[in-house]
Amino acid sequence: MENSSDFMLYRLIQDKDKDALEQLYDRYEKILFSFLLKMTEDRALAEEAMQEVFIKIWRGTGEYDESKGKFTSWLFTMSRNSAIDLIRKRKKPTVPLDEINDMADGDSSVEQKAEWQEQKDQIQTAVERLSAEQQKMIQLFYFKGHTHEAIAEICDLPLGTVKSRIRLALGKLKKSLHGVQEGGAIDD
């Protein structure tokens, strides 16, 4: 059980077991770095975010326990927040519009197969079933870490509309992923 062994490692880390932290690092180094790089588009910044994640884990900031759901969800949320903090501090100009559709760019014939290919195929199929608008919302909100205000500006939408569209997109994603996991049928 990958989950329970993640949790066991985490418990050892709470007891300041350095080997356990190293094991956890090895287990997630590649996916975390890839994810953080996708968010920050900057290798140095991705490394900085990564370091903050492991410092937080080691310090026990924002403790994980099994009631919080999957360990990876918790880990990715924390990593995303670290990346967002750094992105916002960097004060880079807003992403140009043509960057926002590259979320599900899966040319799998050329692309190197990822270690997480199975999960990737599932979530990619789920994302591709969303409308272009919904994919854009997820890209801007989730991966680019833009504030609602920034998204409202980029998309020229009222703030309230942005909020409800993000919710709608995430809700659709949930359903769509559920459909993929259940065997491919689209449930609405």
Next chain:
Amino acid sequence: MTKMNCDHVIDYLNGTFTEEEMREFQLHLNSCEDCRELVEAVGELPYLAEAAEPPAGMKARILANVFDESHQQEPVKEETIKAQEPSIEAAQPAAKPAPKVVPMVKPPKERIWWRPMIAAVLLVSLLGNAYALMQLSDDDGDGGAQTEAAFQSIDLQASESFGGTAKAALVREGDSLEVVVQGEGLQALSGSEVYQIWLLKDGQPIPAGAFEADAGGQGAAFYQLEQNTEEWDTIAITLEPEAGNELPEGEIVLSAGL
């Protein structure tokens, strides 16, 4: 504090909650399958990333910094960090890249008029424009020994149920830290309520100024911390039932990482 429900799930994903709010939302998650599934589905998104090769030596650097940090900063569990304690800067990771702030220089003599000017310029320009400050210091910065100040401007993220926006500017200069906040589209206050600003480090807040919203929904505050030795990680604004609280009682309406 309002009861946590499905409306707060995006705030949860964005990490804008205090630990207390986190716990409350956790209770909601335990009882709401819908939100739980949404959080899990979002938790699959990182797998969309294309596999990238980590930089050479990253593991050694990170682990060294993580362990080094814990060595110098114990006990870590309690997280009772006080605002005026001796610097924990030494505990910052050695390999951490330089802070992402805009450095600028200014003549020390100008101190007296310069400081109110910060507030004035920032308020006029809606805090968005570090450039104006740099121009300002260039104009007056000829000759003489110059000290370095650092400027950081931040857009605060509104919680999902809050309509207003705010910007903050932090000016670090030696040991002193100045915080300027300007809000717009703020909801009207009732009774003794105020918008209270907080600086947080590992979830531990100190008050950093308060303001009220005018009839047009605008409000601003200028706050100075004379001996700032803390590396603050978050700025947040709560809607407090009254002014002068040492710890937040109201809900966070706006926040951002620093």
